[in-house]
Amino acid sequence: MEPSPDFVSRVIAGGSEGVVDRSRRDFLRAAAALLVGLNLPKSSLAGGGQHGAGGSGQRAVIVIFGGVRHSETFSPEGLENIPHLSRDLLPQSLFYPNARNEGVTAHFNAISSILTGNWQRVDDWGKIAPTTPTLFEHFRKRLGAAQSDTWVVASNKALTSLIGASSASNYGPVYGANVVFPKQLMVAAVANALRAGRSRNMADRAKIESELENMLEAGNYEGLGWTVFDAADRLDPRVRGIIEEAITTFVRDGGPTSGDELTFLVSREVMRKFSPRLLVVIFSDVEVAHFGSYALHVGGIRTGDRLAYQLWQEIEANAEYKGKTTMVVLPEFGRDPDGSTTNGFFNHRGDTDSTRSTWMMALGAAVSKPQIVERPIRHVDLCATLADLLGCPPMESQGSRLTEIRV
């Protein structure tokens, strides 16, 4: 189903500062608080709050941004789309203007390459786990870190929970991260509450279900469907009343919200409740580009810019993070050049600099002085760098440690 431009614009408007109305924001907050701890598989919470003793005491937050080109971000004409990254964060950052994706420029492969330090060539849709250990597994196995120490919170529908652990022998899910897809969980929780709701009349139910289906379709940007309506009912009966309140708000507002906004709110709840030492946040509102609207793609960039800055503000305000956390922000890849056979910014398939060359920004405890490092780096270099920062022994990686990032 092709979403209407009006529908898509409402999705994006839901995430824009100043446009979000109070009830919608309240709904997102309620949903975020509910999702953390209540709708996760039981094993995800094992050892919640109990951290392993090993390691350097340093923490890392990685913010991955979907596909964005230099031309819409760090370029003279792009800076207006990233006011927070360029004005608030860049002056205190280590900035690499040429961070290269030399692997497969599809979402699951790109992100699993970043998180393993090896170029992964597995299934584009996340049906096969990365083949070499993730940083999560290395950190947990070598240092005895708890599962609650490692989280992935993602909007990106091209990912699956297999992003949290590899298929490597002697590693795997037993050492993997908690992986959360907030929008998917929210929709599942709302759908379950709808099924169970006694007072909800059929007209309301039909309306909400159709809104939810639209919301799923809007996110179905690369042919990957969700099956949340078939999800097992995992909603805790104690919170059903609260969810039903949230549904009332949802109906009154009559529309969905930005996936990235919800991902931010859940990430912040995870930081406050579990304070993981390694947190990966994956935004993907920019991927609305696959629908062909340049304005909405740029709107997604502006949302991501604001939310990355808000994550940094949380790091600065949260005593568990302040002064001992390094935040790294990088896109998965660029997008294709204008005039290409793949429709330019719509896609990210080209073997060109526009698609492969992105940027990376690091700030916080491991950045002793702001500087711009012109030397090209590769996405696989990040993992080796962060393993060292967290106090892990070296991991087997195709990347090289970035010597500028150290405490």
Ligand SMILES: [Zn+2]
């Ligand atoms: Zn994409």
